Amino acid sequence: MIRGLVKLRGLDPRFARVVQYCLEKADEQGLDPVLDYGIRSHAEQAVLYQRYLRGGPKAAPPGLSLHQYGLAVDVYAGSVVRNNFRYDSNQDKLRAIFLGAGLEGVSGDPPHFQYPGAQRLLPRSTRRPRARRR
Ligand SMILES: [Zn+2]
Numbered sequence: 001m002i003r004g005l006v007k008l009r010g011l012d013p014r015f016a017r018v019v020q021y022c023l024e025k026a027d028e029q030g031l032d033p034v035l036d037y038g039i040r041s042h043a044e045q046a047v048l049y050q051r052y053l054r055g056g057p058k059a060a061p062p063g064l065s066l067h068q069y070g071l072a073v074d075v076y077a078g079s080v081v082r083n084n085f086r087y088d089s090n091q092d093k094l095r096a097i098f099l100g101a102g103l104e105g106v107s108g109d110p111p112h113f114q115y116p117g118a119q120r121l122l123p124r125s126t127r128r129p130r131a132r133r134r
Pocket residue numbers: 037067072073074111112113
């Protein structure tokens with residue numbers, strides 16, 4: 001039984017299909033995958049970003065995360081969850097499955113996988129563009 005499958009709900013359906021395929025493959029390999037995060041609201045992202053600023057796990061500012069668009073997931077190997085989120089070779093094997101299926105990773109964020117190329121659709125920053133003088 002793959003944990004967190006309910007979190008496929010709300011994801012872009014094509015993305016969700018690839019994620020499910022990867023989760024099943026990871027399960028077959030005995031990696032005991034856990035889908036920890038699928039879609040997030042703006043408010044949830046804001047909480048995670050504040051936590052990141054205080055030394056928590058990596059999180060993008062609200063508005064700049066593909067999680068808010070149903071185009072990103074966070075998936076852990078079961079052993080990582082059991083060891084208080086210490087990464088091990090099972091996470092590397094899990095990562096190889098997701099990246100091998102064509103999804104994108106982000107450096108410094110081992111459980112995160114996103115729809116390839118979609119990051120380019122997001123603004124670079126939440127800051128308002130400076131008014132141009134004419
Ligand atoms: Zn993520």
